[in-house]
Amino acid sequence: MGVEEELLLVSAAGQPLPRSKAVKDETDGVDVELELTRAQVETNSPVCETSDELHRQLSAMRSRLAAAAAEHGGRLLAIAAPPTGAAAHLVTQQPRYEEMEQRYGLLAREQAVCGCHVHIDVPDKEAAIRVSNHLRPWLPALLALSANSAIYLGADTGFASWRAIMWSRWPCVGQPPYFESAAHYDALVETHLASGSIMDERMVYWDVRPSSHLPTVEVRVSDVPLTVAETVLHATLVRALVMTALADGTLGPELQPEVLRAAYWLAAKDGLTGNNLDVRTTEVLPIEKVLDLLIHHVRPALELLDEVERVESTVGRLLREGNGAMKQRRAFREGDDLIALTEATR
Numbered sequence: 001m002g003v004e005e006e007l008l009l010v011s012a013a014g015q016p017l018p019r020s021k022a023v024k025d026e027t028d029g030v031d032v033e034l035e036l037t038r039a040q041v042e043t044n045s046p047v048c049e050t051s052d053e054l055h056r057q058l059s060a061m062r063s064r065l066a067a068a069a070a071e072h073g074g075r076l077l078a079i080a081a082p083p084t085g086a087a088a089h090l091v092t093q094q095p096r097y098e099e100m101e102q103r104y105g106l107l108a109r110e111q112a113v114c115g116c117h118v119h120i121d122v123p124d125k126e127a128a129i130r131v132s133n134h135l136r137p138w139l140p141a142l143l144a145l146s147a148n149s150a151i152y153l154g155a156d157t158g159f160a161s162w163r164a165i166m167w168s169r170w171p172c173v174g175q176p177p178y179f180e181s182a183a184h185y186d187a188l189v190e191t192h193l194a195s196g197s198i199m200d201e202r203m204v205y206w207d208v209r210p211s212s213h214l215p216t217v218e219v220r221v222s223d224v225p226l227t228v229a230e231t232v233l234h235a236t237l238v239r240a241l242v243m244t245a246l247a248d249g250t251l252g253p254e255l256q257p258e259v260l261r262a263a264y265w266l267a268a269k270d271g272l273t274g275n276n277l278d279v280r281t282t283e284v285l286p287i288e289k290v291l292d293l294l295i296h297h298v299r300p301a302l303e304l305l306d307e308v309e310r311v312e313s314t315v316g317r318l319l320r321e322g323n324g325a326m327k328q329r330r331a332f333r334e335g336d337d338l339i340a341l342t343e344a345t346r
Contacts, residue, residue: 001121001239002216003045003054003231005224006035006114007062007344008077009069014339016085016112017074020092026068030061036097037089037112039082041065051236051307058228062344078344079324080114080149080163080223087153099199107170113163114224116146118235119216120242125182128210128217132176133252134245135208135238137279139175139221140263141294144287145315146222146234147271148324151332160271160325163223164264167205171197175260176206180251185210217242226324227346233314236307240298247301255279271325272318291315 009017018038031044043061048054066076077083088109091101101108122128147160159165168174172192179185192198201212207221219238225231245252256279263277270276276290277283285293295302295311302308322330324342331341 001054001235002047002119003058003235004042004117004119005058005062005078005231006040006042006116007065007224008079008082008112008114009039009041009074010077010082010084010339011074014075014084016082016089017069017072018090019069019072019074022072023065023068023074026071027064030064032065034092034094034097036092036100036108038092039089039112040114041076051232051305051310054235055228055232058231062228066344075339076344077339077342078114078148078224078226078346079328079342080147080161081152081166082112083151083328083338083342084154096199103199104170110166111170113149113166115163115167115220116222116224116231116234118219118222118238119211119214120219120239121215122210122217122242122246124215125185125210127246129179129182129185130248130250130252131217131242131245132206132208132210133178134248135219135241136175136178136255136260137253138241138294138297139207140260140267140276140279141287141290142219142234142237143221143223143264144267144271144276145237145291145318145323146225146230147268148223148226148328150271150325150328151338156329156332159269160273160323161223161268164268170203170205172203173205174207175257175264176208178252178254182210223324226327226342229314229346230318230323233311233318236302236305236311237294237298240301240305240307240311243301243304244298253280256282272323273326288319291319 011017016039024032033042045057069076089112149163
């Protein structure tokens with residue numbers, strides 16, 4: 001497995017800092033990519049075999065990148081939407097991003113949101129398509145766990161994941177369709193390309209997709225989590241879900257699209273503080289119960305990975321103490337330092 005974390009650069013006072021290229025140039029030995037806006041960077045972990053190895057790699061990359069940001073008078077935040085500043089941002093001066101700005105206008109300039117993408121090795125594209133179908137019921141739970149963008153531009157949005165709401169404005173995003181085959185996937189992508197709604201296959205932003213350049217399935221539903229431990233939890237659950245899907249061998253369950261849409265919206269709105277849906281049955285359940293169902297679903301895979309204790313203890317702690325969104329909202333309400341809370345140091 002491998003993980004990409006998008007992180008936000010801000011000034012000492014907390015305003016978005018458009019210095020991504022300068023910061024990237026200070027990070028020899030760390031795989032860092034520029035993102036759509038100049039106040040964002042993305043770290044790419046090496047391929048990892050265990051969750052402990054992933055934790056070490058992500059911690060080291062956050063630390064190195066935070067030090068590079070400090071060299072340029074900045075701070076590195078693990079937060080999924082800018083907590084202060086203005087809505088529009090400077091777009092990175094690369095041909096692809098400049099074309100996106102030309103085509104999509106303010107949508108591109110307002111897109112300084114940070115996600116977390118998990119890559120898991122799969123045998124082939126057909127396997128990736130089956131995995132996508134099997135993961136669809138559990139994507140809202142993964143979003144609820146990772147929600148980390150409650151505060152946006154100095155205001156409480158009323159949502160746990162405002163990133164998910166902003167991200168939903170793009171074409172070809174969110175819940176992936178139910179695919180009958182890799183050919184079905186390719187045909188839908190070709191329709192988007194032919195219509196001009198997307199520039200190229202890299203703009204297929206469904207929350208699960210076959211990677212266009214790696215032998216992996218990529219899961220993109222998550223806000224960038226507040227802590228490394230939460231990112232590792234997310235990646236471990238995704239890995240277990242992929243293992244469970246591959247072991248099943250079927251095409252996966254069909255779901256009512258509007259039920260899945262409702263579950264997504266509830267996850268973005270309430271995160272870990274309200275109800276959600278078992279989308280397989282349409283039953284309304286407390287989010288704690290939905291997470292219990294998720295862990296039960298992947299328990300055999302977690303046992304193979306020797307990760308049951310990590311997952312159960314980390315989920316329990318988040319439910320007790322709060323995830324990023326809950327901690328952000330608490331700090332904002334009490335007048336605490338939101339920038340210090342979200343610095344990417346843990």
